[in-house]
Amino acid sequence: MSVKQKIREMKDRGGYKALTEWEQRFCDSVLSSKYDSLTYRQEPYFERIMKKTSPERMNGLAHWQRSGGYTEERKAIAQIVAPYYLRGKKYFYDLAKQALEGKELSFGQYKAMCENKYARAIVEAHRAKPKYKEGDQVFVTTNVKGDSSTQTRKYFSKIRGLRGTPLFILEVNAETPMSPAKGAKLYRVLPIGSEPVLIEERNLKKRK
Numbered sequence: 001m002s003v004k005q006k007i008r009e010m011k012d013r014g015g016y017k018a019l020t021e022w023e024q025r026f027c028d029s030v031l032s033s034k035y036d037s038l039t040y041r042q043e044p045y046f047e048r049i050m051k052k053t054s055p056e057r058m059n060g061l062a063h064w065q066r067s068g069g070y071t072e073e074r075k076a077i078a079q080i081v082a083p084y085y086l087r088g089k090k091y092f093y094d095l096a097k098q099a100l101e102g103k104e105l106s107f108g109q110y111k112a113m114c115e116n117k118y119a120r121a122i123v124e125a126h127r128a129k130p131k132y133k134e135g136d137q138v139f140v141t142t143n144v145k146g147d148s149s150t151q152t153r154k155y156f157s158k159i160r161g162l163r164g165t166p167l168f169i170l171e172v173n174a175e176t177p178m179s180p181a182k183g184a185k186l187y188r189v190l191p192i193g194s195e196p197v198l199i200e201e202r203n204l205k206k207r208k
Contacts, residue, residue: 002036006050015053018061018108023049052108064107074114078105080126081119083176087150121180126173128185131201136169138189138204145202147179159199165191167204174198 001009007027010016016024026045030038038046051057082096092113099105105113113119132138140163146156167189174188175198183202190196 003038004031004036007031010053018053018058061107070104074110077114077123078110080176081114081122084122087178118180122177125177125184130172130185132169134169134172138167138169139207141203141205150178159203162191167191170196
């Protein structure tokens, strides 16, 4: 199938609904060209458009629209995962800021930022049943785990320095998870003789 045939087929099944105005103009310019081929620089844009308008993707868009679009539940999920991306400062930084500002995400934006395996793990950790409750006395585990892309060495050094010190749970789900790992639920704890600190559930234990 030629380039123009692919665009016509995509357009006939409603693919333009998933495209931005610029992407629609790009496709129209290709259709109106006397050539049925793409330049080297045009090929990446065309491949992205074809992926964006695949039947599977269009079915997902239809479901998104039928189920209410950017619902309150999807907004809540976006705001759970957004701080993780802001801490890392590598992926979806602008979208994360947009979500936390209460701005609406499109189907494509939400799918990219909130439906990948890392985002799902963040949500799962945040919404999991807490292992500890407010008022519990806990201790830092022997092996402290964490994500070095979202926390500094100074932070981990501080947590390791609390080994053996009794800690009291002040708040469960104090913030959204810093890591897409099992046990990443965040607690605000109060070490005896020190200031409150955030610690992941996987780095806490009860003394036997």
